[in-house]
Amino acid sequence: xxxxxxxxxxxxxxxDRVTTHAALVARAFGAERIYMTGIDQSVxxxxxxxxxxxxxxxxxxVIHDWKALAKAWKKEGGKVAHLTMYGINIDNAAExxxxxxxxxVIIGAEKVPREAYDLADYNIAVGNQPHxxxxxxAIFLDRIFKGKQLRKEFAGSRLKIIPSESGKEIQxxx
Amino acid sequence: xxxxxxxxxxxxxxxDRVTTHAALVARAFGAERIYMTGIDQSVxxxxxxxxxxxxxxxxxxVIHDWKALAKAWKKEGGKVAHLTMYGINIDNAAExxxxxxxxxVIIGAEKVPREAYDLADYNIAVGNQPHxxxxxxAIFLDRIFKGKQLRKEFAGSRLKIIPSESGKEIQxxx
Numbered sequence: 187x188x189x190x191x192x193x194x195x196x197x198x199x200x201x202d203r204v205t206t207h208a209a210l211v212a213r214a215f216g217a218e219r220i221y222m223t224g225i226d227q228s229v230x231x232x233x234x235x236x237x238x239x240x241x242x243x244x245x246x247x248v249i250h251d252w253k254a255l256a257k258a259w260k261k262e263g264g265k266v267a268h269l270t271m272y273g274i275n276i277d278n279a280a281e282x283x284x285x286x287x288x289x290x291v292i293i294g295a296e297k298v299p300r301e302a303y304d305l306a307d308y309n310i311a312v313g314n315q316p317h318x319x320x321x322x323x324a325i326f327l328d329r330i331f332k333g334k335q336l337r338k339e340f341a342g343s344r345l346k347i348i349p350s351e352s353g354k355e356i357q358x359x360x
Numbered sequence: 361x362x363x364x365x366x367x368x369x370x371x372x373x374x375x376d377r378v379t380t381h382a383a384l385v386a387r388a389f390g391a392e393r394i395y396m397t398g399i400d401q402s403v404x405x406x407x408x409x410x411x412x413x414x415x416x417x418x419x420x421x422v423i424h425d426w427k428a429l430a431k432a433w434k435k436e437g438g439k440v441a442h443l444t445m446y447g448i449n450i451d452n453a454a455e456x457x458x459x460x461x462x463x464x465v466i467i468g469a470e471k472v473p474r475e476a477y478d479l480a481d482y483n484i485a486v487g488n489q490p491h492x493x494x495x496x497x498a499i500f501l502d503r504i505f506k507g508k509q510l511r512k513e514f515a516g517s518r519l520k521i522i523p524s525e526s527g528k529e530i531q532x533x534x
Binding site for chain 2: 203204207208210276311340
């Protein structure tokens with residue numbers, strides 16, 4: 187399955203670090219790319235810098251019209267999953283979701299416009315409590331990839347961690 | 361199992377939103393409390409406001425000396441799990457962890473002092489890629505609570521969501 191993430195509603199400066207975390211989670215948990223609107227240059231710089239050092243083919247795409255993007259995605263046969271605390275519990279949808287071939291995951295900042303709910307093929311809740319779109323994205327990707335993303339190898343990385351019980355072991359790949 | 365979260369290394373303003381997300385994830389994913397150092401008042405206000413409206417007994421404790429706290433925790437028989445990309449993969453430790461009765465989960469901001477690694481009974485990686493302490497905390501709690509936290513009911517809530525496929529359904533509890 188191929189997954190892209192669409193981050194909407196980013197507010198300059200205020201959301202920079204949260205959006206950066208969301209992008210890094212998208213990459214580390216197996217998505218192919220993140221689309222972002224209205225971000226500061228520093229956000230995409232940080233994320234592409236990480237992708238360069240740590241490998242893989244993750245893309246950061248800055249876009250202007252997220253509705254046009256989501257509509258085009260659906261027209262090409264992809265599905266849209268919007269993460270919201272108001273949706274259906276992920277555990278009731280995970281099986282169906284893992285049969286899809288292309289999913290665009292929409293995550294919003296504080297207030298998400300009505301159109302996101304309407305455009306979505308799935309409105310998915312990672313629990314019905316208020317928490318964090320970063321956590322919601324992580325659990326969503328964890329469920330649809332069945333935990334395997336945590337062992338994914340990233341091709342072409344310059345750095346590699348050797349898991350350790352007590353300290354930091356890091357390898358430079360030559 | 362009883363779990364508390366300890367957030368260290370918070371940088372004023374810059375980390376406010378990330379720390380708020382971490383605290384809300386701690387609550388929504390079944391921890392009993394979060395200890396935080398050096399936070400802005402607004403962070404604990406937001407979190408206690410959410411806990412009031414959405415129920416449960418979640419506590420926010422602002423502390424000054426996190427090392428003293430972790431040492432006291434261990435002295436009373438509790439275990440300390442530090443989340444770090446350098447650690448042992450969560451899936452290799454989850455079974456052992458779920459047999460513990462009291463866990464203090466340490467999550468840091470950018471750079472974590474050596475003492476955290478040394479104090480920890482477990483240094484746990486949620487994947488060995490850089491991403492987000494919010495995502496790491498969510499997956500950690502998800503694994504040790506085996507996903508059940510997403511269906512937890514919060515006693516005394518004023519608001520309750522009715523899961524919906526397409527919109528927002530919210531109930532005021534009287």
